[in-house]
Amino acid sequence: MNAYIITGTSSGIGSSLARNLLSGREGVISISRNENTSLNRLAETNNSFFRHFTFDLSQTDKLPELMDSIFKSLQDVNPERISLINNAGTIEPIGPSGKMDATRIEIHHKTNLIAPAVLINEFIRFTRPLKISKSILNISSGAAHNPYAGWSNYCASKAGLDMLTKSIAIEQSSEEFPVRIISLAPGIVETPMQEKIRATSAGQFPMRNKFIDLYNNHRLSNPDEVAGKIIPLIFSDHPASGTFSDLRNL
Numbered sequence: 183m184n185a186y187i188i189t190g191t192s193s194g195i196g197s198s199l200a201r202n203l204l205s206g207r208e209g210v211i212s213i214s215r216n217e218n219t220s221l222n223r224l225a226e227t228n229n230s231f232f233r234h235f236t237f238d239l240s241q242t243d244k245l246p247e248l249m250d251s252i253f254k255s256l257q258d259v260n261p262e263r264i265s266l267i268n269n270a271g272t273i274e275p276i277g278p279s280g281k282m283d284a285t286r287i288e289i290h291h292k293t294n295l296i297a298p299a300v301l302i303n304e305f306i307r308f309t310r311p312l313k314i315s316k317s318i319l320n321i322s323s324g325a326a327h328n329p330y331a332g333w334s335n336y337c338a339s340k341a342g343l344d345m346l347t348k349s350i351a352i353e354q355s356s357e358e359f360p361v362r363i364i365s366l367a368p369g370i371v372e373t374p375m376q377e378k379i380r381a382t383s384a385g386q387f388p389m390r391n392k393f394i395d396l397y398n399n400h401r402l403s404n405p406d407e408v409a410g411k412i413i414p415l416i417f418s419d420h421p422a423s424g425t426f427s428d429l430r431n432l
């Protein structure tokens with residue numbers, strides 16, 4: 183059995199990733215504020231290893247304690263390979279700078295950037311003695327490389343995540359059992375995040391009509407199909423460690 187620690191499993195891409203892995207009898211440790219009870223049921227049916235941790239990732243000072251509990255829960259499992267998937271993310275607050283609430287900006291960066299940075303640090307610390315394959319997948323966005331008015335924090339947090347990927351891959355390249363780390367943009371996927379984007383005003387997000395048109399023309403990807411394409415990449419040599427890729431180009 184392989185073990186996958188996945189953030190943001192209550193909906194969208196994270197839920198699909200967890201469901202796909204549990205269906206294949208892989209071990210899943212899930213983290214989100216809301217519990218996805220369907221995952222519990224699936225794990226029971228399939229007799230797969232599953233633990234859920236109800237946790238708000240913006241509480242970044244408590245993340246080392248969370249990872250300590252997670253690795254304790256894995257003590258008797260001895261996974262063959264282990265992965266951390268930083269999938270949880272928020273696009274909010276959406277709007278032009280000068281009109282956003284300061285606290286919401288802080289929560290955004292804690293959730294999208296600081297939490298992944300701390301989780302990666304703890305993952306590398308806890309897995310250092312393990313002579314097995316180790317992999318980190320950071321779910322990024324095309325917005326990390328293309329500026330959008332109204333998404334300044336989202337573009338910046340995802341760009342920061344990609345730079346973590348690049349820098350940490352260099353550090354790991356000299357390790358005997360290195361942690362592979364990649365960033366992946368999933369494309370435009372029909373999830374609650376896209377619903378939030380479509381519900382904004384043009385004043386908050388001038389490009390909203392493009393996303394409404396894509397939805398009306400059935401151009402959004404299905405999260406289950408996206409999860410099915412992502413999973414084989416986690417322990418593969420391609421794309422190379424330290425790189426950003428768009429799933430649509432792989």
Ligand SMILES: NC(=O)c1ccc[n+]([C@@H]2O[C@H](COP(=O)([O-])OP(=O)(O)OC[C@H]3O[C@@H](n4cnc5c(N)ncnc54)[C@H](OP(=O)(O)O)[C@@H]3O)[C@@H](O)[C@H]2O)c1
Nearest residue numbers: 190191192193194195215216238239270271370371373375
């Ligand atoms: N959908 C797209 O078109 C698209 C495109 C590019 C990139 N992405 C990226 O894909 C990832 C998944 O997004 P999605 O589209 O699947 O969106 P989603 O359905 O809104 O899912 C977001 C997940 O993140 C979790 N989350 C958010 N804030 C959290 C917090 N403070 N603490 C713990 N968990 C938190 C949510 O769980 P709780 O609310 O239960 O905590 C939820 O499970 C994100 O990183 C997003 O930026 C999505």
